[in-house]
Amino acid sequence: MKLSESKLLDALIAQAKLSKKHTEKQQKIVEAAIQIFAEKGYANTSTSEIAKVAGVAEGTIFRHYGTKDNLLLSVILPFFKETFPVMAEEVFIEIASNVESFEEFLKAFLKNRIAFFLENKAIARVVVKELIYNEELKKDLLPFLSENFLSRVHKVADYFIERGEFIDIPAERIVKMVITFVGGFLVSRLVFLPDYTVTDEEIDDAVRLVISGIGKKDDGTE
Amino acid sequence: MKLSESKLLDALIAQAKLSKKHTEKQQKIVEAAIQIFAEKGYANTSTSEIAKVAGVAEGTIFRHYGTKDNLLLSVILPFFKETFPVMAEEVFIEIASNVESFEEFLKAFLKNRIAFFLENKAIARVVVKELIYNEELKKDLLPFLSENFLSRVHKVADYFIERGEFIDIPAERIVKMVITFVGGFLVSRLVFLPDYTVTDEEIDDAVRLVISGIGKKDDGTE
Amino acid sequence: MKLSESKLLDALIAQAKLSKKHTEKQQKIVEAAIQIFAEKGYANTSTSEIAKVAGVAEGTIFRHYGTKDNLLLSVILPFFKETFPVMAEEVFIEIASNVESFEEFLKAFLKNRIAFFLENKAIARVVVKELIYNEELKKDLLPFLSENFLSRVHKVADYFIERGEFIDIPAERIVKMVITFVGGFLVSRLVFLPDYTVTDEEIDDAVRLVISGIGKKDDGTE
Amino acid sequence: MKLSESKLLDALIAQAKLSKKHTEKQQKIVEAAIQIFAEKGYANTSTSEIAKVAGVAEGTIFRHYGTKDNLLLSVILPFFKETFPVMAEEVFIEIASNVESFEEFLKAFLKNRIAFFLENKAIARVVVKELIYNEELKKDLLPFLSENFLSRVHKVADYFIERGEFIDIPAERIVKMVITFVGGFLVSRLVFLPDYTVTDEEIDDAVRLVISGIGKKDDGTE
DNA sequence: CATGAATGAGCTTTCATTCAT
């Protein structure tokens, strides 16, 4: 893992060491930041507004976070720390082996992550928006994502490919398509339709599309 | 079509009437703006930087576009004017009736639009990014999009549903899933992987996913 | 008193509540602003010049006053707060009842107000100039002036009319003429001849002009 | 007359020589300038707005007037040229010798000038406002005014003093008081009450105030 | 003569950041 040039990882590690001490003020600052970043975006949010909403002095923000950029990271990183444990190798494999088929796996996985995203809708919006908007952040996070996420998806795909569940095209391309769809699904509902609540029925539709497509099959089964 | 409350459409029409006169400097300004907006986003781009890159005085930008906001519109609107004629009712129906199946339609449509987006990659990135980031713009454009785009997709879907091509779930949900995927496909490749060139093979994969899913069918046919 | 629609009065009241806290820098800003506004006028004074003269950073002005317009108000309003208490009903009546005639009253009043205006010559010039120039401010202040000032002058005039001191024309017209003259007297000396010091002798001349003009003669002496 | 250091007089003379040629466009420019200057003041009026209202290109203004300052002068000077002939020595003396008393003179003079000011209300407002506001212009015009106007008033006053019409105070002080009042009268009605139409009755009131104040009483009649 | 595109200095205002208290 040659991520030594990633400011992100360094920050993640550094913050992990310090993050025990969360003042009451810090809590309010982070909450206010998440709320306003989600609403107006990082670039359009001033630290003075965050301070006002949080009910603290502007100086307090800088005492704790040093820079506005760093405040953004302090908002985003804990989200990642909660997002990825679920994707840790063991968990992935465990889910994968507890289900009968890729369809079940995908349903389980999607339901789990959608629930998590909806619970953290505001912060998820911040992450997605900034990931799209902020080139710097993208450069930091995308490698991290692919390192931690893509590789696991691949493992799972390989597992089910071995079990002969997929059509006969390279795993590479299957993974890409699935990620495109699942990613598009999550992002569109978080960013374009933020007041939307995803139903189980819709998840079923989504998974069915991935597995079977929308076309009617010749033999009558769908 | 009661879009009279859309500032966007008014602007689009008004601009269409005036847009004949394009100074050489104006051309350079718009080009510079597209390039930098695409790279760093609207909010992180200063007018002074645009002026420098365009090789004009900063005042020149404001002489022609009045405000920075208006410059953004002047960049985005022509893109829409070129994007939507292709989606005009007749074209949609024509494509639909010249193909044998929804699969063929989707391929034709995707190839056409992807080619267009890749040709206008920079400006497309600006539009997509700002649509995601800029809440104001989103409010203006989303109704316009759904009015002009969604309704046509629906018409096509209904056409093929009548021909019995789809599985037996409500058209509503089919349309939603297809758009989610196609949108995710386009956006992800424009925003997350901007240096990526979409191959015909990948489009085939994508369409196949939509039509047939990735799961192997019981009867052996894919 | 239905002045509730006056932004000015609201501002005056609001400011009265907050005006306790005056930083040292604020004091310097206001002093510099008065001086330069008086000299060159509001519209021709830049905030950067005020900052330079006040010896503060330009940002400091905006931290305290928000806008340049508001700085002007913050300069003008305290002047009004000091101008009008003297004209409060009781004071007016008190002066009026402590003198033998309207002539004495006018002398007492003029001397008092002229002394005040000369002590605050710079700020008085700002007020007069802006009142003349700034249509917005005029709309705000003139009704306020007539409400607070005119009515009191009327009371006093009525008092002396009852005592038979004036010639037999409607009080309305007497008041108008006296105000025109006194106003012209103050304004001309403040604005046109700013380096002029008004002498007691000149005040006597002025009062004699007014009195002997409108005063009914008892005999051949003036 | 050592006014050689007055830019104004030079300009007045220079312009007199050139002013024969008045393009149609020039006429429109001056008209637009007067109108907008009167309404919003010189400093708050942009040349682009003048051009728009006048229906000419912005460059045309500068072709004819060189600078914005010079346009102001070109607006103000003709007003002076029309204001002062009436005050020319002969005219003054003529009016004075055609009337029986100073009271009559003042009435005739005031009515004449008020009529003129009301006919040229817009431009008169421009002149008065800028005279008050614009320190530069004031320095140029005040000496010119006192040279041309004050001296004539003095002559007239001396004439009536010789005829024994005034109370026994120095002519100097009489003149000052009369000018203060007449000036205040004109200015207040032009600037503070611009929609006001001065009636003959009011002029009578005004003159009576002045006359009966400074006039020596022979008996008990006013 | 007339135009209007182009200029660039200067304007008001915002904002992340610092630091004395």
Add this chain to the structure above:
DNA sequence: AATGAATGAAAGCTCATTCAT
């Protein structure tokens, strides 16, 4: 730790003026 006054660089924008056509 917390404050909030102070900063000054940089932002978006205006405008009188110039000049090629």
